[in-house]
Amino acid sequence: MPKSATSPQFVVAQLGARRHYAIPRMLNDAGMLSRFHTDICATKGWPRLLNAVPPSMRPARLRSVMGRIPSGVPSHLIETHGRFGLDYARRLTRARGQKEIAEVYLWAGNAFASQVATQGFAGASGVYTFNNGGLEILRTAGAEGLRTVMEQTIAPRRIQTDILEAERERHPDWAEASVVSAADDALIAREEEEWQAAGTILCGSAFVRDSIARAGGPAERCVVVPYGIDSGYAMPCDSTGHESRPHDGPLRVLSVGTVGLRKGAPYVAEAAERLAGRAAFRMVGAVSVPPAAQRRLSAVLELTGPVPRSEVARHFAWADVFLLPSLCEGSAGVTYEALSAGLPVICTHNTGSVVRHGSDGYIVGLRDVDAIAGHLDRLASDPDLLAQMSAAAAARRGDIDLDAYRQRLLAALAVAPGTERLTA
Structure with a gap:
C-alpha cells in the first residue's frame, strides 16, 4: 500500500528474521513502514554472494542465512548492518557457556541500537523495537518527540532467571551450573530501562504482560497483541484434495525449538518414556543440554538438531x-504454526499460546507430565478425537494468519500512548 500523508510512519529495528519479518511486512502493507533495519538478510549486501555456493555444499548455518528473505518488504526500505551481523554471528559461535552468551547479547543489543539511532529517523513519526535491541533507539526517538513502541517478545529476563534457577535445582543434570553474571544483571537492567523509555509495550500474551507487572514494570502501558503467521503451514492433501495426514504406526509427536530446560525438555523425555511404543517423538532444534541428558533424550526420541526455517x-x-511444555515464552510462534498445520497443541499457560483447551489442544500445568502423557495417550487411542481436534486446529487459520494479526497490531498502534487498555 502506498504511504499516506496521514498514516504514522515507523522505523522498525529488528535483529534476525523474527516471525518471518512479520512486523515490517505488515507495516509496509499498511503504508506505515519508513525504514527497516536488520543485521543480515539474504537479499542485501554480502549474503547475496552465498547463492554461488552449490546447494549440496550448504551447511545448516549457511542455509539458515539464505532463508532470511524479507518477502513483502521493498528492498529500498531495508537497511542491513552486515559488518555488525557478521561480527555478531562470529561472537555467538565462539561463545561458551551462559556467561559468554549473555555478554554477546548485551554487546549486540547496544551495538545494533546505537548504529540505528546514529543514522536517525528522517521522515518517521515513530520507532518500533524489540526487547534488548532498542534502548538507544527509544531514548533518541523519545527525545525527538517520536512515538516509541517496543515489543516484549518473551517474559522479562528477571522472571526468566527466577524460573530457570528453580528448574536447575530440579534438574541439575540438564543444564550447566548457573552463573548469574554481571552481563545477566546488565541485560535485566537494560530491558527494564527500555520499558521506561517506551510509550507502548506490546506483549504477545497475557503471560508476558502479567510477568512485566510481576517484575515491577509499567503494566498500564502494556497491550496484549496475539501473533499470527504465514498460511504456508497447511496439512498435506490426499488425491481428492481433502486435507489429511494418513500414516500407519504410533502417534507422531513433534516439538520445535531449542532443546533445553526453558522449553521443558525433561518433561518431553519423561512423556516419551511413558508412551514408548504408543507414540513416536521428534524434537527439532538446537540441542542445549549436557551429554548425559542428550543421551537420555536420544534413547526415547529423535533429535534432528538445528533446521533452517x-x-x-x-x-x-x-x-x-x-x-511444547515450556516454562517461559512470549507467545510461542511455533504453536501458531502448529495450529495452522492442523496439529492439536499441548502446551502450558506460560507458552503464551492461543490454544483453546479441549477444542484444538490442551493447556497443562507446569511440569505436569501426568497430564501430558494422559492427553497424548487419549489421542493415540481415539482416532476420531484426534481428527476432530485436528480439524478444529486447522479451522483457526483465519484467526491466526497475518491478516488477523495485522488488524490486531494496527488497532494497538492506533491507540494514543498512555491510554492503552490491557487486552487479552
Whole structure:
C-alpha cells in the first residue's frame, strides 16, 4: 500500500528474521513502514554472494542465512548492518557457556541500537523495537518527540532467571551450573530501562504482560497483541484434495525449538518414556543440554538438531500432535504454526499460546507430565478425537494468519500512548 500523508510512519529495528519479518511486512502493507533495519538478510549486501555456493555444499548455518528473505518488504526500505551481523554471528559461535552468551547479547543489543539511532529517523513519526535491541533507539526517538513502541517478545529476563534457577535445582543434570553474571544483571537492567523509555509495550500474551507487572514494570502501558503467521503451514492433501495426514504406526509427536530446560525438555523425555511404543517423538532444534541428558533424550526420541526455517514445514507435515511444555515464552510462534498445520497443541499457560483447551489442544500445568502423557495417550487411542481436534486446529487459520494479526497490531498502534487498555 502506498504511504499516506496521514498514516504514522515507523522505523522498525529488528535483529534476525523474527516471525518471518512479520512486523515490517505488515507495516509496509499498511503504508506505515519508513525504514527497516536488520543485521543480515539474504537479499542485501554480502549474503547475496552465498547463492554461488552449490546447494549440496550448504551447511545448516549457511542455509539458515539464505532463508532470511524479507518477502513483502521493498528492498529500498531495508537497511542491513552486515559488518555488525557478521561480527555478531562470529561472537555467538565462539561463545561458551551462559556467561559468554549473555555478554554477546548485551554487546549486540547496544551495538545494533546505537548504529540505528546514529543514522536517525528522517521522515518517521515513530520507532518500533524489540526487547534488548532498542534502548538507544527509544531514548533518541523519545527525545525527538517520536512515538516509541517496543515489543516484549518473551517474559522479562528477571522472571526468566527466577524460573530457570528453580528448574536447575530440579534438574541439575540438564543444564550447566548457573552463573548469574554481571552481563545477566546488565541485560535485566537494560530491558527494564527500555520499558521506561517506551510509550507502548506490546506483549504477545497475557503471560508476558502479567510477568512485566510481576517484575515491577509499567503494566498500564502494556497491550496484549496475539501473533499470527504465514498460511504456508497447511496439512498435506490426499488425491481428492481433502486435507489429511494418513500414516500407519504410533502417534507422531513433534516439538520445535531449542532443546533445553526453558522449553521443558525433561518433561518431553519423561512423556516419551511413558508412551514408548504408543507414540513416536521428534524434537527439532538446537540441542542445549549436557551429554548425559542428550543421551537420555536420544534413547526415547529423535533429535534432528538445528533446521533452517525454510525446512520446518516438512516436520509439521510429519506430525499428528504438537507438544511444547515450556516454562517461559512470549507467545510461542511455533504453536501458531502448529495450529495452522492442523496439529492439536499441548502446551502450558506460560507458552503464551492461543490454544483453546479441549477444542484444538490442551493447556497443562507446569511440569505436569501426568497430564501430558494422559492427553497424548487419549489421542493415540481415539482416532476420531484426534481428527476432530485436528480439524478444529486447522479451522483457526483465519484467526491466526497475518491478516488477523495485522488488524490486531494496527488497532494497538492506533491507540494514543498512555491510554492503552490491557487486552487479552
